[in-house]
Amino acid sequence: MINTNLAGKKNICLVGFMFSGKTSIGTMLAKSLKYKFIDTDFEIEKENYLRIRDIFDCFGEGLFRELEHKKIVEMCNKQKQILSIGGGAFCFDRNIEVIKEKCIVFYLNASFETIMSRTTEKGLEKRPLFNDLKKAEEMFKSRQKFYLKADFVINTDNKELKVVKKEIKNILKTLNKR
Ligand code: S3P
Numbered sequence: 488m489i490n491t492n493l494a495g496k497k498n499i500c501l502v503g504f505m506f507s508g509k510t511s512i513g514t515m516l517a518k519s520l521k522y523k524f525i526d527t528d529f530e531i532e533k534e535n536y537l538r539i540r541d542i543f544d545c546f547g548e549g550l551f552r553e554l555e556h557k558k559i560v561e562m563c564n565k566q567k568q569i570l571s572i573g574g575g576a577f578c579f580d581r582n583i584e585v586i587k588e589k590c591i592v593f594y595l596n597a598s599f600e601t602i603m604s605r606t607t608e609k610g611l612e613k614r615p616l617f618n619d620l621k622k623a624e625e626m627f628k629s630r631q632k633f634y635l636k637a638d639f640v641i642n643t644d645n646k647e648l649k650v651v652k653k654e655i656k657n658i659l660k661t662l663n664k665r
Pocket of ligand 1: 503504505506509528539572573574575576613614615616
């Protein structure tokens, strides 16, 4: 049994760009660790009866970032959860602060080529900030400095999901032996 209550950190948070695999890896990890999987975007949609794209279109990114921050604070204060947060969330100091305080943070790193190869029509439809490819690539580059504030960087290029999951589990095991 993995005890992730390391230095008071009771949750695990997965960060990374859109299409980096946070939901897929998070779901698998939660199952295997018997933790609860939480996707903050999903929670925001459910609570507000609106899709993320509609929140962006009708109220703007500013309101979305407020809802996102509130949800992150709420979720971080629980325990035994795997949090998957939207690709922009870990780029704001107020989120980084609470997440780093309460979670062990893994950055699911992938090259922009890999990210591109993982896009689907349905996935793109859901993501208002991936409308323009050039802008998305610039955003990808400018966000790296924030993602690198994670506790661990996991490279996911050319790796199967189960391999990534295993790498994360191995790190958690090693941390527990300390
Ligand atoms: C965003 C990423 C999305 C979602 C919103 C904004 C971003 O989540 O939160 O569209 O700023 O990168 P995913 O990373 O799960 O796609």
